[in-house]
Amino acid sequence: MKTYSHPESLVETAWLADHLQDPGIRIVESNEDVLLYDTGHIPGAVHIDWRADLNDPWIRDYIAPDQFAALCRKNGISETTTCIFYGDKSNWWACYALWAFRLYGHTRVKILNGGRDKWIREGRPMVREKSSYPEAPYPVPTTRHDKEIRAFYDEVLAFLPTGGPLIDVRSPGEFTGELLHMPEYPQEGALRGGHIPGAKSMPWKTAVREDGTFKSADELAHIYEQGCGLSTDREAIVYCRIGERSSHTWFVLTYLLGHKKVRNYDGSWTEWGNRVGAPIERP
Incomplete structure (x- = not known):
């Protein structure tokens, strides 16, 4: 195990x-x-x-x-x-x-x-x-230590052509663009719905059990390494809407799975979805 x-x-x-x-x-x-x-x-x-x-x-x-x-x-x-x-x-x-x-x-x-x-x-x-x-x-x-654990808009944009893992940890509705605004978070609105091109959807809560504790290392490895193509030595970027849910996933990848090159894009969808010229995808 x-x-x-x-x-x-x-x-x-x-x-x-x-x-x-x-x-x-x-x-x-x-x-x-x-x-x-x-x-x-x-x-x-x-x-x-x-x-x-x-x-x-x-x-x-x-x-x-x-x-x-x-x-x-x-x-x-x-x-x-x-x-x-x-x-x-x-x-x-x-x-x-x-x-x-x-x-x-x-x-x-x-x-x-x-x-x-x-x-x-x-x-x-x-x-x-x-x-x-x-x-x-x-x-x-x-x-x-921004360069080690934080990603900015320009860095994410430059990361896209590499095909490296980009993980969207929001809900499926936010990922598809069906949920343009979260009613309980009016301060986190965006003009456009969808996701960053090439991103994979893996909601943050996939990493925890019903009682809020973290799943086992085997389960987490199956979710992120087999399901999302992450590996311990490969650079990856995680994002959500303002960076808090993706901090949770960043902790899982960095501390529980030992990935050494994970960065949190804390600007997330409130920046990307509102930024002029930022490319987006929808199903």
């Missing part, structure tokens, strides 16, 4: 319940619903808002390196702190926050398998008081 390439990147709920007081970890909750944290969270967890904390409010990009360092300091995160991310929607946004931390070079990152829902379903403790920690030292990152 195939095993995860980096099993240490996943934390099970039972393990975390026994290590809530470990000084070397920081539990980070990041949800689509930014109000969930206040209704109850894992004891000791801090809240990182994917929009307010990680995104620059004026440009379609992430916060500056000095702002990232300040975010870590105020949450008691140092360079040597292991961040354990979890959240709603089977860890969509937890994986997005983890991916953003990786952009700034923070490599001590893990995901709580099953996320917030599994923790609650098992009846584990939740608290409402906000967690606070003494400020930790965190140097301003000198490099952001």
Whole structure:
């Protein structure tokens, strides 16, 4: 049986319940619903808002390196702190926050398998008081690792003639163009429906079980390596609508299957579907 390439990147709920007081970890909750944290969270967890904390409010990009360092300091995160991310929607946004931390070079990152829902379903403790920690030292990152794990529009366009794997992790309706707008996400609209030419459809949720935990390494390899033609040493690009669902798939490919050249196109369909001259396909 195939095993995860980096099993240490996943934390099970039972393990975390026994290590809530470990000084070397920081539990980070990041949800689509930014109000969930206040209704109850894992004891000791801090809240990182994917929009307010990680995104620059004026440009379609992430916060500056000095702002990232300040975010870590105020949450008691140092360079040597292991961040354990979890959240709603089977860890969509937890994986997005983890991916953003990786952009700034923070490599001590893990995901709580099953996320917030599994923790609650098992009846584990939740608290409402906000967690606070003494400020930790965190140097301003000198490099952001865009080239390693992030793809921009021009790079995706140049990637198309290579025939390399391009994975669309949205729903089938979004892929075909039948779903031009997602009613629950009005801020993620696009003028055109369809997909990037040559992309294969593999919805993000294919990687998880009904309880939100990740499928086995054998199952994941069958889905992505046999089903999509990916291999561990071949460059691949994943995308969705704004980059959060594709962050989930990026985590699966990078950490669970050990693929070394996967990039997340976080501009995704909100950029491609609205951009003048960008080629699209429909069935």
